Amino acid sequence: MNTSIPSEQSAILAQSLQTAMRKLRRRLRQQSTLSELSASQLAVLHHLENEGAETVSALARSEGIRPQSMAAIVNSLMAAGFITGNPDPNDGRQTLLSLTDAWYAWVMPRRALRKDWLTRSISASLSEDEQETLSQAISLINRLTDDASNGK
Known part of the structure; x- marks a missing residue:
């Protein structure tokens, strides 16, 4: 593995890769109605799918936003029926958020x-x-x- 200072070619490849990935994401979004959800909502849903149940504060930390902002996102996803909250078995004061069957039925x-x-x-x-x-x-x-x- 080359650990030297990035070359001009590396910078060009990085820019080209970013452009290609952006175009691919755009085309994929056009093929389904995932765009009905905001990028923030999708990030939370994908995080829960990949990492499992989390608290609002843990989600906020992982996404780099304030807990109050995350709470608004979570509330909208709960209203849509895509996530649910259950008491944390290790700390009853906390609520663990997880995906619902409705999310999987919608996204698959x-x-x-x-x-x-x-x-x-x-x-x-x-x-x-x-x-x-x-x-x-x-x-x-x-x-x-x-x-x-x-x-x-």
């Missing part, structure tokens, strides 16, 4: 639409060699994100 068909569009796009637009190149690029992107999450 939308994810399927996005995956279907992406699968069809890859098949229609990329040759087998290009698909192999994409597979290698995905491995590299995963390595970048894994290294970043490990503090490297």
Whole structure:
């Protein structure tokens, strides 16, 4: 692994990757109605899906916002029926927030639409060699994100 000062090529690659990821996210959003939710709401839902039940204050810390702001997001998601709160078994003063079956019933068909569009796009637009190149690029992107999450 090269730990030297980032080169000009690294900066260009970083900018290109950010642009490509932004375009891909936009296209995926167009394929489903996930855009019915705000970015903040989606971040909370995805956090709970990936990390499990959390308190409002833990969610606020993880998202870098004030607990009062997180409470407003949580209240809107509770009103939509996507999250529920239960007493923390270790601290009855705290409420652990978790996803409901309604969230999964709502999101799974939308994810399927996005995956279907992406699968069809890859098949229609990329040759087998290009698909192999994409597979290698995905491995590299995963390595970048894994290294970043490990503090490297």
